[in-house]
Amino acid sequence: MTWVHGGPDLLVALDHGGARLGSQIQDQLRAAIRERRLAPGERLPSTRRLAGLLGVSRGTVVDVYEQLSAEGYLESVVGSGTRVAAMPSAAPARGVRVAGAPAAASAPIAVDFEYGVPDLGSVPLADWSWAVSEATRTLPTAQLGDEDPAGSRHLREVVSAYHRRVRAGCAGGDDVVVVSGFRQGLTFALATLARHGVSRLGLEDPGPRDHGLIARRAGLDAVPVAVDEHGVDVGRLRASGARAVLLTPAHQCPTGVALAPARRRELIAWAEEVDGVILEDDYDAEFRYDRQPVGSLQGLDPDRVIALGSVSKTLAPALRLGWMLVPPRFVAGIVEEKRLSSRGAPALDQEALALLMETGRFDRHLRRVREIYRTRRDALAAEVERAFGPGRLRGLEAGCHTLLALPGGVSERAVAAGAAASGVRVSPLGDYRFEAGSADGVPPALVLGFGNVDEERIRRGIRIIADVVAREGAG
Numbered sequence: 001m002t003w004v005h006g007g008p009d010l011l012v013a014l015d016h017g018g019a020r021l022g023s024q025i026q027d028q029l030r031a032a033i034r035e036r037r038l039a040p041g042e043r044l045p046s047t048r049r050l051a052g053l054l055g056v057s058r059g060t061v062v063d064v065y066e067q068l069s070a071e072g073y074l075e076s077v078v079g080s081g082t083r084v085a086a087m088p089s090a091a092p093a094r095g096v097r098v099a100g101a102p103a104a105a106s107a108p109i110a111v112d113f114e115y116g117v118p119d120l121g122s123v124p125l126a127d128w129s130w131a132v133s134e135a136t137r138t139l140p141t142a143q144l145g146d147e148d149p150a151g152s153r154h155l156r157e158v159v160s161a162y163h164r165r166v167r168a169g170c171a172g173g174d175d176v177v178v179v180s181g182f183r184q185g186l187t188f189a190l191a192t193l194a195r196h197g198v199s200r201l202g203l204e205d206p207g208p209r210d211h212g213l214i215a216r217r218a219g220l221d222a223v224p225v226a227v228d229e230h231g232v233d234v235g236r237l238r239a240s241g242a243r244a245v246l247l248t249p250a251h252q253c254p255t256g257v258a259l260a261p262a263r264r265r266e267l268i269a270w271a272e273e274v275d276g277v278i279l280e281d282d283y284d285a286e287f288r289y290d291r292q293p294v295g296s297l298q299g300l301d302p303d304r305v306i307a308l309g310s311v312s313k314t315l316a317p318a319l320r321l322g323w324m325l326v327p328p329r330f331v332a333g334i335v336e337e338k339r340l341s342s343r344g345a346p347a348l349d350q351e352a353l354a355l356l357m358e359t360g361r362f363d364r365h366l367r368r369v370r371e372i373y374r375t376r377r378d379a380l381a382a383e384v385e386r387a388f389g390p391g392r393l394r395g396l397e398a399g400c401h402t403l404l405a406l407p408g409g410v411s412e413r414a415v416a417a418g419a420a421a422s423g424v425r426v427s428p429l430g431d432y433r434f435e436a437g438s439a440d441g442v443p444p445a446l447v448l449g450f451g452n453v454d455e456e457r458i459r460r461g462i463r464i465i466a467d468v469v470a471r472e473g474a475g
């Protein structure tokens with residue numbers, strides 16, 4: 001990359017009353033290079049610029065650069081200025097990764113069924129680039145100050161309309177808080193609930209990794225609530241004494257079941273009974289293939305459900321944008337958490353997302369990727385049936401992950417390890433259990449994320465897993 005003008009700034013502190021300004025500059029640059037505060041290849045300011053910055057003559061800086069070049073610390077390339085030379089013998093400073101150096105060695109992964117990754121090759125970068133430039137062109141500069149702590153008014157209105165239209169939600173713009181993804185929203189929600197006197201949170205078991213840890217860090221007592229083929233067991237939730245529960249009702253993570261209609265009603269009744277709160281993780285509801293859309297729980301009981309949405313599955317995790325639909329009594333508390341912690345998401349990105357959604361580009365993208373995921377899902381189902389016989393997959397009606405039930409007696413952990421040794425990454429279901437070992441007596445299974453794996457790799461990966469299972473079964 002070429003630097004646009006003059007070269008970068010550099011921290012050199014001179015004692016103008018002291019002796020030999022050139023020596024002072026030379027010593028400081030030499031030390032910075034030795035300690036790797038200036039890394040090999042890094043560009044130095046032009047002699048004119050550094051002289052101007054330090055208030056010395058240009059000749060002084062020219063002499064310094066010449067001396068350090070002679071010593072092997074710097075090198076000058078015509079047209080590309082002066083850079084720090086490669087110094088193979090110097091040890092990198094702690095915590096500094098030298099550009100170009102390989103990271104810690106890891107086994108090569110040829111097929112990655114890691115849960116939760118959307119098709120990164122399909123991220124609509126042209127649309128995003130359009131939206132960001134449109135946002136940059138049109139956002140009034142007055143909105144470039146500290147944003148409204150609840151988030152961009154424009155995005156909040158667009159999200160509430162989207163949620164009403166696509167998720168049968170029931171919230172206005174005033175009830176929406178923009179966050180930098182589900183996780184950030186979750187931490188705000190848990191802190192707010194704790195201040196409202198909630199001390200115990202029910203978590204799906206099996207359920208998303210880390211949620212127990214996040215809850216405990218928020219000072220809550222996290223308790224497991226079993227999930228069966230109809231979703232979370234509300235009887236057990238009632239017995240747990242929890243007054244709040246965190247759920248993935250549209251497509252349970254990781255089992256893939258949709259919360260059954262009777263359970264949804266039972267759950268809302270439970271919340272009324274205990275004056276409880278339901279945290280609805282609405283992370284991949286947009287992707288469903290051959291079942292009716294399931295509306296958001298938030299639409300059923302807007303006073304008791306906090307819904308959390310995110311673009312991590314629909315667009316890309318790296319965008320770090322999400323939203324919360326919040327019952328009015330919690331809005332101020334959640335906004336306060338956000339204001340105190342980080343003030344939240346970048347204004348231009350919020351505006352870009354609002355434009356993407358409002359102009360139909362977001363919906364168009366969803367239609368496109370839904371077809372890609374459907375094709376991948378079909379390839380996966382066909383290959384699994386070929387390799388393992390029928391009826392092995394769960395939760396394939398929606399989303400980008402599925403559960404592969406292994407033959408009884410095979411260790412899911414051993415299969416995952418054997419697959420990894422052959423370049424296939426996949427997680428055992430046990431990783432999603434509330435407590436290690438709580439899977440005892442439960443049939444072994446693997447969680448397969450297929451959003452970011454093309455059909456050819458899917459077929460190859462399943463064949464490798466089948467070979468490992470056959471070996472494990474025979475052993």
Ligand SMILES: Cc1ncc(COP(=O)(O)O)c(C=O)c1O
Binds near residue numbers: 310311322
């Ligand atoms: C169960 C679940 N909820 C939520 C999310 C989204 O989280 P975030 O918006 O923090 O990226 C994910 C992403 O993988 C997920 O798997």
